[in-house]
Amino acid sequence: MDTNTKTLGEALRRNGVTRRGFLKFCTATASMMALPPSMVPAIAAALEQARRPSVIWLSFQECTGCTESLSRSHAPSLENLIFDHISLDYHHTLQVASGEAAEAAREAAMHANEGAYLVVVDGSIPLGNPGYSTIAGFSNLQTLEETVAGAVAVIAVGTCASFGGLPKAYPNPTGAVSVSDIVTDKPVINVPGCPPIPMVITGVLAHYLTFGTLPELDHYGRPKAFYGTSIHDRCYRRPFYDKGRFAHTFDDEGARKGWCLYKLGCKGPMTYNACATAKWNQGTSWPVESGHGCIGCAEPDFWDAGGFYNALSVPTGEISRNASYAIAAGVGVGAIAAGINQRTRNKAVRQHAEVTIEDLEKR
Amino acid sequence: MNDAMDFLLWARGTAFDVALTIFIIGVIIRLFEILSLGRPRSLAEPKGNQLLPGMKSVISRTLPDNGTFKRQPLTVIAGYLFHIGLLISLLLFIPHIELFNATVGFGWPGLPNPIVDAATVIAITGLLAALWNRLTNPVMKLLSDKEDYLVWLLTFLPLLTGYLAYHRMIEPYPLALGLHILSIELLLILFPFTKLMHTFTLFLARWYNGAMSGFRGVQS
Amino acid sequence: MNEATLERGLNAFREQVDAPVAAFFSSCVSCGLCAEACLFYTETGDPKYTPIRKLEPLRRVWEQEYTLIGRVKKVLGLVEPVTDELLQEWQELLYDSCTMCARCSLVCPVGNDIAYMVRKAREGMVASGNSPTDVQAAAERAVRIGSPMGVRYKALAAQIQHIEADTGLVIPVDQVGADYMPLLSSMEVINFPEYIESLARIFQHAGLSWTLCSDAFEATNTGIQIGSSDIARELVQRIVDGAERLQVKYVIAPECGHAYTSIRWDGPDLIGRRFPFKVLHILELLDELRVSGRLKTEKPSAERITFHDPCSIGRKGGVIDSPRRLLGLVSSNFVEMKDHGTWNWCCGGGGGVSANTDAEALRTRVFRRKKDQIEETGASKLITACANCRLVIEEGLEAYNVELPMEGLTELVAHHLVED
Structure with missing residues (x-):
């Protein structure tokens, strides 16, 4: 494993990355993690000296979209290089080895880096029936528990690993659960998104490499640096929301003018992710910029959150229908109540005993 | 892990359906209960019209008379602050308009969020002042029973949770939004069975008062 | 029966609840502004005189008998019943400290006509025997003698004689077919006979045909004051009978507040039919005469x-x-x-x-x-x-x-x- 002895700086220079380009990356990373500019030299120094950590990547009930997202790039990027630089000792999709050799690589990495390796998981774990998803004859649960035992931390990449994701969507046929539902004795960093932004995962790695610690997490176990603000609060269309200018259909004037997509079901207000600032495909664009509302993919149960095209504030039930039934029922019960009231009063009128001057005094 | 989202989905789904159903049925029952009691047509020769003075009272009672205002400015001002703030934040906040749109099939233009935000602060201030007034003004203190305080709380919670959710002062957001929706559901459920009904019945009350005065040729 | 009982009172409260009452109670949010319109509160500062609070007995009957939730609460024992003790305590509030002046009805922001409800609540108070004894006695005199102050026609006849002798004016009595039949209040007969003299002077001046009615001169109606429609009906009926006997075109209410209410507004409803004559207040008549230049x-x-x-x-x-x-x-x-x-x-x-x-x-x-x-x-x-x-x-x-x-x-x- 001689690659492990090389520092990140050496590897980057060997791949033709200039000092200037490296510092630029450090600056971008610092800003993504909301660190002050004064931290840039420290980050650079730390990354320069960082050793490649061993990473074991486990794929369970997933679609490979997360790997696609993290590995794809048309031109080599710094994110890719960082990603390439880690010692990825096990990854179904990317590794050359297969069958027993592949499993042997995983075990070797686990032994060699006992207590120091990172486990990255994409995909959810089926608890309904272990047979739903197996690797080399082992259930995902077995593989996960075994692999995690000697790890320093687990990074759950993608919404499936973080929160159960699509496999867990109603009615959750496989009994899918998230990594953190299983792993409770190790730090679990959730990097949700369907898929997550490449820079977010490299940012988490950069943080780990720089500081040797895990980043600060929110209540969902997500790094605050990337998931600290909502899409809505960082959205370039936000001024339109505040001014009350909305697209009502995908092809109306508002849509053409780039007004807010709230009424078209944008889940930006409840979704915490860095899309609005980091963007996708080397900063080309992101969903809202391309004219579609956020679907909230970095949030738990986003698939069942009331429909992608219903405004967030609209209840999920059939309200108009329910309201008409309720009106009908109200009129029915109301008529009964009215009848009772009339009967009560008519009875009182019938029972009226004329008051005469003889009756005024209480006897 | 995902409790907050489950909670929000429940609040936006089943709970809202139940609350809205109870609200609608309850309000209709209450209106039937009132109207079924009727008002006998007077045989006296009218000195004036009933309809127009009735309508006029419906509107004019929104403004306090000068003497009352001078004697109880706090009651009047707190009432205005709260009601105006509430109406703006309830009816002119875009997400709320979308909700009405989905329920009744039509919407209307909203106000920019910073204005709605200010209106919410005004409504909350008004409600707090009203509570202070209720606790210290001897007349209100004597008149108030548990229901008056319950109604205050039912009105206060949606404003408070709405404000906290908008400003993301409760995390996670689905929990904040869920609490906000739940507080409204609580309000909807208890609405027909409490003094909150005045929202509807005050129009009846004002109309009856104005009409009965108008019949006698009195400006009311 | 000849007995006022709690049950009769409760039944009267039940009878009195109508749509306005239900709408009023449903709308009250205990804002207390009615107190500021009531001189019994403004002059004493005692919150017990807050107008809407005076209606607590009627409100309880409304809530417990005419609302679904109130009926449920009643079954569960969550509401307080209307008791004799409550009504006794409330007698002071509904009679001693309320003139039914309706100023509170004018300021209520939700539009509650509180005076309208006080009038109704008094029906229950009367039927349960919780009305002031002095007013009871006045009602007895009104029904038995024809005037709450015990004034008989004899006394009026004496006043008429005095005035006619002193002034030379003519005061017609029981003239069938006269146009105007003014009513009087006993106080005018006893304390302010100048009013009768003024009437005679004005009618003569304007050249109108008028008459007093010997068995229907009393305009006051203790039934309206004490809050008993049954008694009020009997007293109004006397006036209607007198006016119909004399076939007058107009009955003129005197300078007396509640007399105007009773004959002008409540009268037709009390006897259950429209009047064959018009009712005017004396000031309305005077204003008409002024307009017509008379x-x-x-x-x-x-x-x-x-x-x-x-x-x-x-x-x-x-x-x-x-x-x-x-x-x-x-x-x-x-x-x-x-x-x-x-x-x-x-x-x-x-x-x-x-x-x-x-x-x-x-x-x-x-x-x-x-x-x-x-x-x-x-x-x-x-x-x-x-x-x-x-x-x-x-x-x-x-x-x-x-x-x-x-x-x-x-x-x-x-x-x-x-x-x-």
């Missing part, structure tokens, strides 16, 4: 005068502009009180309060507001149009050691008539 008056006098609006005639009866036009006719120095017309403050003696000795001390205490208002005007004479207000104000001013002559507006107009 009142010839001397130059307006410069004496500074002010006017007290009787609640039942002004705020509750809509006779507000007529008195002002008449005042303008006779005075060049008429000043309004600060709150006047619809917004006037009650003298404190309406709604049976002046007949109720239990309320005497309180009535004098709350009269301070009226006294201050009158003094503020700097007027040297106070005009009003209700014999009861006039007596109450006279007594009140005396209690506060204020000397101020008073006169009825009809009388004032009569004094200003000039014969060609």
Whole structure:
């Protein structure tokens, strides 16, 4: 494993990355993690000296979209290089080895880096029936528990690993659960998104490499640096929301003018992710910029959150229908109540005993 | 892990359906209960019209008379602050308009969020002042029973949770939004069975008062 | 049966709840603003006199008998019942400290007509035997003798004789086919016979045919005051019978507040049919005569005068502009009180309060507001149009050691008539 002895700086220079380009990356990373500019030299120094950590990547009930997202790039990027630089000792999709050799690589990495390796998981774990998803004859649960035992931390990449994701969507046929539902004795960093932004995962790695610690997490176990603000609060269309200018259909004037997509079901207000600032495909664009509302993919149960095209504030039930039934029922019960009231009063009128001057005094 | 989202989905789904159903049925029952009691047509020769003075009272009672205002400015001002703030934040906040749109099939233009935000602060201030007034003004203190305080709380919670959710002062957001929706559901459920009904019945009350005065040729 | 019982009272409360009452109680949010309109609160500062609170017995019956939730609460024992003790305690609130002046009905932001409900609540109080004994006695005299003050026609006949002898005016009695039949209040017969003289002068001046009715001259109606429609009906029926016997076209209500309410507004509903004659207040008639040019008056006098609006005639009866036009006719120095017309403050003696000795001390205490208002005007004479207000104000001013002559507006107009 001689690659492990090389520092990140050496590897980057060997791949033709200039000092200037490296510092630029450090600056971008610092800003993504909301660190002050004064931290840039420290980050650079730390990354320069960082050793490649061993990473074991486990794929369970997933679609490979997360790997696609993290590995794809048309031109080599710094994110890719960082990603390439880690010692990825096990990854179904990317590794050359297969069958027993592949499993042997995983075990070797686990032994060699006992207590120091990172486990990255994409995909959810089926608890309904272990047979739903197996690797080399082992259930995902077995593989996960075994692999995690000697790890320093687990990074759950993608919404499936973080929160159960699509496999867990109603009615959750496989009994899918998230990594953190299983792993409770190790730090679990959730990097949700369907898929997550490449820079977010490299940012988490950069943080780990720089500081040797895990980043600060929110209540969902997500790094605050990337998931600290909502899409809505960082959205370039936000001024339109505040001014009350909305697209009502995908092809109306508002849509053409780039007004807010709230009424078209944008889940930006409840979704915490860095899309609005980091963007996708080397900063080309992101969903809202391309004219579609956020679907909230970095949030738990986003698939069942009331429909992608219903405004967030609209209840999920059939309200108009329910309201008409309720009106009908109200009129029915109301008529009964009215009848009772009339009967009560008519009875009182019938029972009226004329008051005469003889009756005024209480006897 | 995902409790907050489950909670929000429940609040936006089943709970809202139940609350809205109870609200609608309850309000209709209450209106039937009132109207079924009727008002006998007077045989006296009218000195004036009933309809127009009735309508006029419906509107004019929104403004306090000068003497009352001078004697109880706090009651009047707190009432205005709260009601105006509430109406703006309830009816002119875009997400709320979308909700009405989905329920009744039509919407209307909203106000920019910073204005709605200010209106919410005004409504909350008004409600707090009203509570202070209720606790210290001897007349209100004597008149108030548990229901008056319950109604205050039912009105206060949606404003408070709405404000906290908008400003993301409760995390996670689905929990904040869920609490906000739940507080409204609580309000909807208890609405027909409490003094909150005045929202509807005050129009009846004002109309009856104005009409009965108008019949006698009195400006009311 | 001859017995007032709680059950009869509760039944009366049940009978009285109608859609307005239900709408009013549903709308009250306990804002307390009605207190600020009530002189029993403003002058004492005691919150128990808050108008809407006076209706607690009626409110309980409404809630427990006419709302679904109230019925459920009643079954679960979550609401307090209406008891004899409650009604006894509330007698002071519904009678001694409420003149049904309806000022509270005017300020309520949700539009509750509280006076309307007090009138209704009194039905239950009467039926349960919780009305003031003095007012009960007045009602007995009204029914037995024909007048709450025990005035018989004999007394009126004597007054008529006096006036005719003194002035040479003619006061027709029981003339079938006359156009106008004025009613009187006993107070006018006993305390203010000038009113009868003024009537005679005005009718003669205007050349109208008129008559008093020997068995229907009393306009006051203790049934309205105590809150018993049954008694009120009997008293109204006497007037209707008299007017129909004499086939008059108009019945003229006197300078008396509740008499106008009872004959003008409540009367047809009490007897269950429309009247074959029109009812006018004397001030309305005078104003009509003024418009048709049948009142010839001397130059307006410069004496500074002010006017007290009787609640039942002004705020509750809509006779507000007529008195002002008449005042303008006779005075060049008429000043309004600060709150006047619809917004006037009650003298404190309406709604049976002046007949109720239990309320005497309180009535004098709350009269301070009226006294201050009158003094503020700097007027040297106070005009009003209700014999009861006039007596109450006279007594009140005396209690506060204020000397101020008073006169009825009809009388004032009569004094200003000039014969060609």
